[in-house]
Each structure stands twice: as C-alpha cells, then as structure tokens.
Amino acid sequence: MNKKILAALGCGIAAAAMMGMTAMAEDGELIRVGYAQVGHESDWRTANTQNYQDTFTEENGFELSLIDCDNDNAAQLEAVRNFITQEMDYIIIAPIQSAGWDTVLQEAMDAGIPVIIADREIESDASMYDAWVGTDPTKEGETAGNWLAEYLDGADANILVIEGSVGASAAIGRTNGFNAVAETHDNWTILDSQSGDFTQDGGQEVMESFIKSYEGQFNVVVCQNDNEAYGAMDAMDAAGITYGVDGDVILISFDTTHDGLQYVLDGKIHCNVECNPIQAETVMGVINAMEAGEEYEAVTYVEEGAFVAPGIESEFATTMTQEILDGRPY
Numbered sequence: 001m002n003k004k005i006l007a008a009l010g011c012g013i014a015a016a017a018m019m020g021m022t023a024m025a026e027d028g029e030l031i032r033v034g035y036a037q038v039g040h041e042s043d044w045r046t047a048n049t050q051n052y053q054d055t056f057t058e059e060n061g062f063e064l065s066l067i068d069c070d071n072d073n074a075a076q077l078e079a080v081r082n083f084i085t086q087e088m089d090y091i092i093i094a095p096i097q098s099a100g101w102d103t104v105l106q107e108a109m110d111a112g113i114p115v116i117i118a119d120r121e122i123e124s125d126a127s128m129y130d131a132w133v134g135t136d137p138t139k140e141g142e143t144a145g146n147w148l149a150e151y152l153d154g155a156d157a158n159i160l161v162i163e164g165s166v167g168a169s170a171a172i173g174r175t176n177g178f179n180a181v182a183e184t185h186d187n188w189t190i191l192d193s194q195s196g197d198f199t200q201d202g203g204q205e206v207m208e209s210f211i212k213s214y215e216g217q218f219n220v221v222v223c224q225n226d227n228e229a230y231g232a233m234d235a236m237d238a239a240g241i242t243y244g245v246d247g248d249v250i251l252i253s254f255d256t257t258h259d260g261l262q263y264v265l266d267g268k269i270h271c272n273v274e275c276n277p278i279q280a281e282t283v284m285g286v287i288n289a290m291e292a293g294e295e296y297e298a299v300t301y302v303e304e305g306a307f308v309a310p311g312i313e314s315e316f317a318t319t320m321t322q323e324i325l326d327g328r329p330y
C-alpha cells in the first residue's frame with residue numbers, strides 16, 4: 001500500500017523536485033494522510049492546522065483528512081481508529097494526552113499503517129511508531145526559568161503558574177523544566193500552579209481565582225501559552241494589577257504567536273518562549289523519504305528560541321524588535 005514512487009502531475013520527476021512537489025502513489029493517486037489534531041484551543045493550534053493545510057496539498061501529492069478532536073482524548077482515539085478503518089496511507093497524531101496510546105498504536109501497526117507523532121510527546125515506546133517531529137517543552141520550561149533567574153539577578157520571586165492542559169506533554173515538560181530551575185533558587189516560591197487548559201478563558205478564570213487568593217503576594221506570573229497570558233492580562237487589568245516592564249508583575253508566556261510577540265514588543269509580556277507550530281514541512285519530508293524508501297530522521301526537534309521585551313538584554317533570549325515581528329511566519 002505504501003510502496004510509492006516520485007511522480008508529479010505529469011511534470012516528470014526532476015521538474016517536480018525542482019518545483020518543490022513531492023511524491024504521489026505509484027498508481028498516480030494522492031497519498032492519503034490522516035491528521036488527528038488536538039483541537040482549536042489556541043492561536044498556536046490554529047497556526048499549526050494552517051501549516052498542515054498549506055503543506056499537505058493536492059499539488060504536493062496529498063489528500064489530507066484533518067480531524068479537530070476538540071481537546072477530547074476519546075474523540076482523538078476514535079479519529080485514529082477511523083483512519084485505520086479508512087486504510088489511510090499515513091497517520092499523524094498530535095497527542096492531546098501523553099499517556100494511553102499503546103493499544104491504538106498496536107492497531108495501526110497491525111494494519112501496516114505508518115504513524116508519525118507530531119508536536120507533543122507520548123509515553124509509548126518509540127518502537128510503537130515510525131517517527132516523531134515536535135517541540136521540546138522541558139527545554140522551553142528551562143529557558144523560561146533561566147531567563148527569570150537572569151532578570152531577577154538574585155531578587156525574590158513569588159510565582160503563580162497557569163499550566164496548560166492536564167496530561168499534555170507540552171504542560172508536563174514546561175512545568176518540569178521551569179520547576180527544575182526554580183528548585184535551585186532558595187528565594188523562589190511557587191505559590192500555586194493550576195491548569196488553564198491552554199485557553200484564554202481558562203487563563204482568565206485561573207488568574208481571577210489566583211488574585212482572590214494571592215493579591216499583593218506575587219510578583220511573577222508564568223502562563224504556559226499565549227492565550228492563557230491574554231486571559232491573565234484581562235484578569236489583572238480588571239483587578240488594577242500592573243504587569244510588564246513598567247508594572248509590578250513579571251509576565252512570562254510560551255508560544256510566540258504573532259499577538260504574543262506584539263505584547264512582548266509593547267513591553268507587556270517580559271519573556272515569551274517559542275513553541276514552533278511550523279512542523280508540517282518536516283513531517284512531509286519524513287513521509288516523502290518513507291515513500292522513496294530512503295532513510296529518515298526518527299526524531300526531529302523543530303527550532304525554537306525566546307524573545308524578551310525591548311530594553312532587556314539576555315543570554316537566553318533575543319530582544320524583540322518590529323523587524324522580528326514583521327518577519328515571523330505565524
């Protein structure tokens with residue numbers, strides 16, 4: 001089923017390669033790819049979905065079936081099982097939860113359908129899937145912690161954390177990475193850490209509840225994605241709490257989506273650690289290599305950086321400028 005050759009729209013192999021076109025099935029049919037997407041919880045997720053829709057095109061030799069699983073773990077397992085029933089050529093999974101994948105991965109393996117895990121990590125052994133392409137949330141969390149230590153320069157930190165979705169590797173990794181740095185600072189206290197589910201509403205609700213419990217006691221808020229940060233900012237605005245480089249609270253976010261970086265440029269978010277949603281080209285490269293029977297990278301981490309507000313110089317992040325914002329692809 002997956003024995004495919006490079007041929008593209010009658011242009012010939014060399015011409016197709018020059019035009020950036022990719023493989024089609026030996027019989028000239030499009031390669032059928034099922035993508036079990038997490039949902040539409042954040043601007044980051046929207047950018048990731050768009051990236052797949054722009055990449056896995058008919059012009060590139062693919063028929064993409066993208067299922068928005070609405071952050072529902074059971075729906076995502078069902079989506080993958082439907083892809084198996086439909087005999088997709090490849091299945092891509094951006095796992096909502098890191099646990100619980102062994103059974104369905106075994107089913108895909110039994111059906112002979114290659115699986116690529118994308119974006120997030122899973123607990124299953126690497127032998128249960130064919131390739132992994134994604135981000136490094138533990139490193140992202142460490143970067144946030146290291147930047148904070150550099151910025152505080154020995155000052156005390158009383159920290160509130162708005163985590164991502166419970167059980168998601170993006171949340172687990174960022175928490176672990178940040179906490180590992182926090183543990184090395186005796187004068188840092190994590191007052192509380194609650195899930196905002198990677199949504200703006202979630203971030204606002206958690207921040208409102210934090211303000212009730214800890215008003216006047218915190219000087220750092222860590223939001224594990226940009227949408228949560230927007231919600232937290234709304235909650236602090238409503239309570240008259242100032243944040244950003246001219247305010248009382250240091251605000252850290254993750255994702256570096258366009259609006260998130262605009263807030264960095266405006267000095268409202270101090271530090272924004274990148275989580276790169278542009279992954280589809282890398283996944284397509286893996287599939288094309290599989291199609292051609294060539295070796296491929298079993299594990300690929302996409303490139304990620306971090307950005308800080310104008311006026312801040314950092315060993316761990318780039319100082320934000322309008323030029324950087326204008327040049328961003330998402």
Ligand code: AHR
Nearest residue numbers: 041042044170198225275
């Ligand atoms: O897995 C990536 C994370 O999921 C992003 O940080 C977040 O915005 C998204 O919902």
